[in-house]
Amino acid sequence: MTHEAGWAHAPGALRGPAWLREPDDVDALMPRLWSRTARKVDGVLQVGGVPLPELVAAHGSPAYVLDEDDLRARARAFRDGFAGYDVYYASKAFLSVAVARWIAEEGLFLDVCSAGELTVAERAGFPMERVGLHGNNKTAAELERAVRLGVGRIVVDSFVEIERLAAIAAESGRTARVMIRVTAGVEAHTHEYIATAHEDQKFGFSIAAGDAFEAARRVLATPGLDLRGLHSHIGSQIFVTAGFEVAARRVLGLHARIGEELGAVLPEIDLGGGFGIAYTSQDEPADPAHLAAGLTGIVEHECRALGIAVPHLSIEPGRAIVGPSMCTVYEVGTVKQVRLDGGATRTYVSVDGGMSDNIRTALYDADYSCTLASRGSTAAPVLARVVGKHCEAGDIIVRDEFLPGDVAPGDLVAVPATGAYCRSMASNYNHALRPPVVAVRDGEARVIVRRETEDDLLATDLG
CATH class of the missing domain: 3.20.20.10 (Alanine racemase)
Incomplete structure (x- = not known):
């Protein structure tokens, strides 16, 4: 039963879900959550050989980062694992001209x-x-x-x-x-x-x-x-x-x-x-x-x-196929400690995207993970909630995750497994501009779906 004053006042609100455990190393990646080429080098997250701080410097944030080698490998794994079947790729999960060509080339x-x-x-x-x-x-x-x-x-x-x-x-x-x-x-x-x-x-x-x-x-x-x-x-x-x-x-x-x-x-x-x-x-x-x-x-x-x-x-x-092949990288704007009843505090990490680029948490009550992507940290982990910048209390990206206690404005945070439905269901809520999709492979990054501009946003507004 929901507390009449809301979730923040419910008993045990800060304990997190039963499956979430405090990590021994808050910088470490859990491989099954990430695409095959994702790895930390001196605390900096790289995908497809491209450090995400460099990608953000070139293409801005938020951005969807698509691991081409990973998507192709997953397509081949289903093609070969289901040999003799017709394997259909789900356009609704994510589709672009480049991805359609990759899928065709892999025989799906x-x-x-x-x-x-x-x-x-x-x-x-x-x-x-x-x-x-x-x-x-x-x-x-x-x-x-x-x-x-x-x-x-x-x-x-x-x-x-x-x-x-x-x-x-x-x-x-x-x-x-x-x-x-x-x-x-x-x-x-x-x-x-x-x-x-x-x-x-x-x-x-x-x-x-x-x-x-x-x-x-x-x-x-x-x-x-x-x-x-x-x-x-x-x-x-x-x-x-x-x-x-x-x-x-x-x-x-x-x-x-x-x-x-x-x-x-x-x-x-x-x-x-x-x-x-x-x-x-x-x-x-x-x-x-x-x-x-x-x-x-x-x-x-x-x-x-x-x-x-x-x-x-x-x-x-x-x-x-595409879900694990993409992550979303955000820049942290604010970090806020919100004091709750009983003296406990919740750490809110606000980023420069939100429900306009990932509606699934709000729509399906979906769970996501995340990691600090721009640097290493030796700070003790804190249970954090990563939220967006939109005018909705339900604008949550990651409900519960451990991040380093020194997470600060300007840091980059990456959320794995955002390939399916996040860009496809993205919106212009609050007149937000939809992020680009940047494909990475062998140390190279190229935009396959560009970031929207304000001109795009107003193109259909006849005044």
Whole structure:
């Protein structure tokens, strides 16, 4: 129960979460939270061989720092770990023209869910046969464009969309390759906003209610639509494959029923993914090969039980590719000791960004870690809260983390695992300018998404 005067007056407010332990060395990095090339040299954080103070001197702060080697390595790990699958990169996590090209070069597929994301794919020269279009409310213009470009699959989400797509296919004289998004009635153990397979939510056709079967019947009966298979997604930030067992059983059961009753042996199944990453010390992500073995075993077991052949499989790792490949670097503006009831104090470290560049803490109650990035320190660690500069009490970036007790204005603080959804969901709240994305590799830094300017901010303001 929340204290009537707020969180600061609740018992035990300064103890931090149970999983957070005071570090023996407050300067040390926990490798699983950071990209592969991140390391401290004399206390200074380097990524891709680039010291972050030098990067900030050249490009300003806040800035998203993207480790190209790390992203490519993670893409290859999923490609090779899930050999024989189609591995779809999640555009919604983070997308730019450069990243789309990297993903194409590493042999992955691309999942898009808007005209804007499709535009990036087109500009990057991404092979359209390896693009899938998602979304629960695709416009006629988006569907027409996808059909015209020849995207590899369109994941339909409603009966209205089936009719809309059928009309576009008929008018264009083209065939649209279709998958049906189904809800398997499985709750992923994650935040309710990112658990996507339970019945009471906006995505897909219910298997239990019979809507998914009816959707398959209609697509199969419609000229111009080529039904490739079923698509299921149980949520995001998932660490084990056990949650897929029930979903796979229900989706493959529907797959078998379509074959038996409608005479259509669908060639594909997409079981989603949404695999988790390490944001803090409490998170233990599995490697792609281990996840692949678990998921493949589940599918093969269910297919044997149903007496059907294993269909071609697709997987969507979600944030697991780009999430750990990026960190965000901020400059400290103020450090404040706030005295609470009982004489305890909380250290507030205010930085030059906030919820405009990372909304996830406020939106999902997400946890993050951080480190002092610009120098070493021998000061004793203090439990700190890193907050932004916006006019909201909930403008928190890192709720609880140990920082050196001498953290001061002018220091740089870096937050790991910000590759997924932070830049994608960034806003101009308080008319903030969205930070750049700076790619680093082999000691070189280059801007792949530039910092917004005040002219950008006012470009659509007609006065």
